[in-house]
Amino acid sequence: MSSAPHEIEVLIRAKYPILYIVSWEERRVAETVATVCRGLNRTLHTWSITQGMRPPVNRSTGPVKPTTLPGELEALALVHEAPESTVFLLRDFHPYMKDYRVIRLLRDLAQQLRDKRQTIILTAPTLSLPNDLEKDVTLVDFGLPEQADIEATLDKVLEAVKDNPNLDTKLEPLQRELLVKSAQGLTQDEIESVFARSLVESRKFDIDSILGEKKQIIRKSGLLEYYAPEAALKDVGGLELLKGWLDKRTKSFTDDARQFGLPAPKGVLLLGVQGCGKSLAAKAIAAQWNLPLLRLDVGRIFGSLVGQSEENIRKAIKVAESVAPCVLWADELEKGFAGVSGGVSDSGTTSRVFATFLTWMSEKTAPVFLIATANDVSALPPEMLRKGRFDEIFFVDLPDGPEREQIFSIHLGKRKRDVSKYNLKTLSKATDGFSGAEIEQVVVGALFVAFDAGRELQQKDLLTEAKNVVPLSVMMAEEIDELRSWAKLRTRPASKRDDE
Incomplete structure (x- = not known):
């Protein structure tokens, strides 16, 4: 069970004057407080701006007349006149704590309640605490149902x-x-x-x-995007080593894994050539594990107001943890945190957001599996690659011959074509150096040609379309070779090559 009831009981017995519970669960909080008060033989009064104080504090003389005081001040006046051994639950009181009169009254009451067996409990879905009350109010962590x-x-x-x-x-x-x-x-x-x-x-x-x-x-x-499960790992061509690594962790979020001594997996970083299936793998992992997939768009995090970006990253992390277990997908991470290296002047906002994200990666306890993808390793901050941030770093290279055959088979099958009618080995040789995304475009382009000609897709359509494509491996040969050299000793290959 949650530790919140025990903490509330201890604080009431210790005569803490004002407690502040941040929670959306008003009904559950009220039930918990009522249970604690019954156990301590305390009288509980609840207040809201719409219903007033219930029940009346002073049954013999009646409550203070509401004609002279606003509702929030009336509630505090009732607290002032109440006998000992009472607890007051004030619902949605946070908007009124901007009023200097309310602040002063709460500070006066804090001194008074310390000498009596009384406690004020404020509840609200958000935290709004003036600096003047920081030393008089105690925050209580009321978590979601365990x-x-x-x-x-x-x-x-x-x-x-x-x-x-x-x-x-x-x-x-x-x-x-x-x-x-x-x-x-x-x-x-x-x-x-x-x-x-x-x-x-x-x-x-x-x-x-x-x-x-x-x-x-x-x-x-508004900070994260939800992706419905569409593709499974079988829809991803190649990447056998990555698939095997993930398959062994399918049951890692269960209680049996915890009892066995296994921690919840932290996540993986997928580095590699553009268009080779990193994003598709992220979607497939969530579908394979039957977990919600959330996409973190770093561009949405940054706001125009001072402190807004830092608050947004904390809110995004909180939302991800609230729906855990889940998969959090951070696509093209190096572009989102491009300003960390000092090339962009934004008064340190990017660095602070990045530091918050890094700290969460290392210390998170919620079962949020992070999948980060990146194309340009040189733009990644070195702190991101430190051991402990990810469980593993995989390098996703261009598909080899057998993998290209598998990718052709997947895309032809998805478009309702009989794969046995096409020579996959010939197609694989014709697309040497092509990425998975480029192979898909070969299939799509050939389908357009066949559809325009009014006939079924033929092998020659695919071969002709392949000849017309200049793959990325040709246009960016130097960059890809450099990336392979860097990854050879620093990452784990996602695919098993014929020469290995």
Whole structure:
């Protein structure tokens, strides 16, 4: 269970005057505080601007008349007149703490409450604390429902629908574990709603419904993009060593892995030639592991206001951790942090954002698997490549002969063509030095030619289109050779070559 109830109880018993709980879960916070107050034999009063104080503090004389004071000041006046052994839960009080009168009253009350068995608990979805109150207010970390809380909610739902013959509520132990883990990062209300939605839509508990709820959270943040699972690892040509490495970590997010002593994998950095499948691999990993894929667009992080960029990167990290376990994809990372090396003057904003991101990479405990891709290794800050940032750094080279055959087979098959009608070895030889993206464009270009001619795609169409393409390996031969030389002793190959 969460440690929040225990912390709240300790702080109330220790006579801390004002507590501040930051949480979207107003109902769950109120239930927790009520439970703690019952255990300590304290009277709990709740206040909101719409409902006032409930119940009245002084039942004999009635509450202070609301005609002379605004609602927020009236609430604090009621606190001032209350007897000992009372706790006050003030909901959404943070907007009023910009008023100098409210600040002064809270500071006065803080001195008074220390001498009495009274506590004020402020709740709000965001933290808004004036500097004047920093020494008088204690922040309480009220996390989202943990695994035990989610299991209790699941058991409650199962109990409620156990007599419905139209629902399939049987869960194998592994299914139950995956269902509970996929619900982590949601609030109590969201968990109950998504379980109910899953039963209504699918007549069973469906992980896809939960991922859909997480998609809503990601879209609301405006900083991350959600990608629905489309491609699987089988749709990625070549990269056998990378696939094998990933396949061994498919079950690494389970409780069995934790009990075995394994930490959650941190992530991988994919370096290599443009168009060789790095981005496709990132999408395929999320689909293979059945995890939500979030794309971090570093360009969205940087804002025009002072401090906005730093706040945005922290918010993006918080959103990613809230929907964990998940895959976070940072595409072309070197371009996003180009200013770190000092070539761009932005008053240190890029460096501060980069430092926050690096610290999170090294110290994160949430199961967020980071996949970073980069084309230009010379533009990557050296700190990014230090051991401990990633589990492994893979180099994705141009596909060799067998890999090109596999890529042709994948793209022809995706476009509903009988692969056996084409000579893949001949096509592979004709596209020596082509990247996977260039091979795809050969197939697409040949299809356009065949469609315009009003006939089926032929081998000669593919060969003709291949002759008309100047691959990147020719235009950027020196840069690619330099990248290969750098990666030879510093990275792990993603593909097994014939000469190895």
